[in-house]
Amino acid sequence: MCKNLLTILFLLLTQSVIGQNKMSLKGEMSDYIGEKFLLLKGDDGGVFIVDSATVNSRGVIDFNWEGEHGFYRVSNKKDKIDLKINRDAFSFSLSGSIGDGELQFAENDENYEYQYYLSEFTILNESITDLRKQLLKLNEKDSLYKETYSEFKKLKKSKRNLLKDLWNTRIDSWSARFALAQQELTPDIKLTEQKAKEYYLKHFFDYFAFSDSLLTGTPVYYEKISKYLKARKINDLVQDGNFRKIKEVIGNLFWLTELDPGSQKYMANFLMNLYPENENEEIYHIVSDAYRVLNTCEYVLNTKTIKRRINNYKSIKKGWQVPDIPLHHTNDGRMQNLTNVNSEITLLVVWSGSCEHSVNLLSQISEIYYMYKELGLEVVAVSLDANLSYWQNTVSMGNYPWIHSCDTEGLQGSVASQLNIFVTPSMFLIDSSLKTIALPQTFFQLEQKLNEILR
Incomplete structure (x- = not known):
């Protein structure tokens, strides 16, 4: 069983090119000279490799393929850049590293808004995580604990406000929906161990809409599901042969997609690719049975x-x-x-x-x-x-x-x-x-x- 679920997503599928456009993506990435990147896109059954390229000595990377407009991911072993490509010849530039640098696009490109939301959430998430780690090491009776906890609550409130703002007033924007889809809520410091885990899993899909046709089948969609499976310790369950618990985890995913047959098909194909019948027969049939119950007569x-x-x-x-x-x-x-x-x-x-x-x-x-x-x-x-x-x-x-x-x-x-x-x-x-x-x-x-x- 592969340790990294995302690796399994890189399925080299045969793609039909009938009626597709000649596409190109050029990026300036001077901090990554000599590094190889993959261009990825989602389809009905997972994430597949569209093209691969290496950043040349001038700091430029070129991808060329036959395909269509949509949501793509540029990725190496550690980092990723998600982009919505809306023209045949698309370009970007990156100053610095992927995690800390600045992405530039053509004037008024809608990717600016998406990257802005992501950066805001990244700053908040990293700060909240750091403060939570500090609080776990401090004594509740110390004055420093009270100050740190106050800052922790303030940052959590700021994140909730940003989530609500995007969810309630900007949900028609694809950039807000994609940024929201990648967020999870951090448990309060007073929730520890099992209660913290239960809180996290309960709110995992709060801002992730399985019914969103723009989101379904994209790398973000499959990454979110993979993170959920990892949070439910699916690899341990598979290793232990705990099929009762595996059935519960997979059943919950299908329950979440019950009102959207389209999303169910993506879910079923992805899981059956993840657990092929010749390697994981019992799990494969758990998935296929769950799908057939909801999508057959x-x-x-x-x-x-x-x-x-x-x-x-x-x-x-x-x-x-x-x-x-x-x-x-x-x-x-x-x-x-x-x-x-x-x-x-x-x-x-x-x-x-x-x-x-x-x-x-x-x-x-x-x-x-x-x-x-x-x-x-x-x-x-x-x-x-x-x-x-x-x-x-x-x-x-x-x-x-x-x-x-x-x-x-x-x-x-x-x-x-x-x-x-x-x-x-x-x-x-x-x-x-x-x-x-x-x-x-x-x-x-x-x-x-x-x-x-x-x-």
Whole structure:
């Protein structure tokens, strides 16, 4: 298990460059001559490396890549600079070190405001932390303790006022939202040990909005979640195999994102990348189960059957032989069974027209279908709808251009039974011999796997 969670975030993912701009970022960093920096950006599953460059002998660093405007991070092993890049050719200059120096941008650039808020919080946070350390060493009866404690309370009040000001009056500004997202509240000196820890964790996400679409999926978003996992001592829990506590920690993160399915997908992808199935099977399934509960449609079946299918589904691995399921009511009369599809790679989707999560997934798949079909992919969508007319209308309205089938017996039918289906949508990526390649839980995981095997 990697000691530094942030290291795991640097996922080298294959990025599609279709329709993207030629981007450049130039920075003057005279204090860092000869040092290598990474340019990072967030996506659906974590933080990936866009480019890397070294500060040349003139103190200049150049990044060039194909991408889009948005929130980026320039980072070495110790420090980072977060930037919102809103033009194809962006530049900055840094006088001094990243921690103590001054950043300069083009005139009236909105990054000025963001860096100002960050510097204000940095000064307050460092001062509050230093005073707290001093107070822990002093005797409460000393006059110096009273003076120091008074200053400590004054600084905490100043920080609260700044937090409230940004949260209440400047929340429409992205710079305020990003600066707020990185803040945590320091417990009072009178709260120690377990009570201080509980206070910290209780207020960890007070100024962090999971529903903020600008924030979701950025390096700040993933860094915040990683800090929370670290604060909950996730590495110790993993080492001890304390899956009950791990389930509680992960469940809390999903509870915090319950009202925002978009953020849940980012959370699920990130955690499943952090704890891949081949290395952390138990944790991977804790994450995927939590996601499926909130982002699939569950159906009523007797308890014993559901339990059996859940256990059987969890045992499905790469190489599992997918049953040659019958394809009823296909839009292509030649297709009687799955083997008739005769495709190099087949994406089997079990879905229902009455399940909004299913319909949303099919819409996403339709956007990439033709690109991957040329590379050897076929899609077979098997519906569990009981009403044929309803199913046919849903397929027609969606204009999904692949093979369709419908098992009107639903969860009681042979398809659901043989594939251990208990929720929709469920996906199986299989090869020409009907052996399982992967079981993607999200559209992002599906694209990752397709890129890996077909591009």
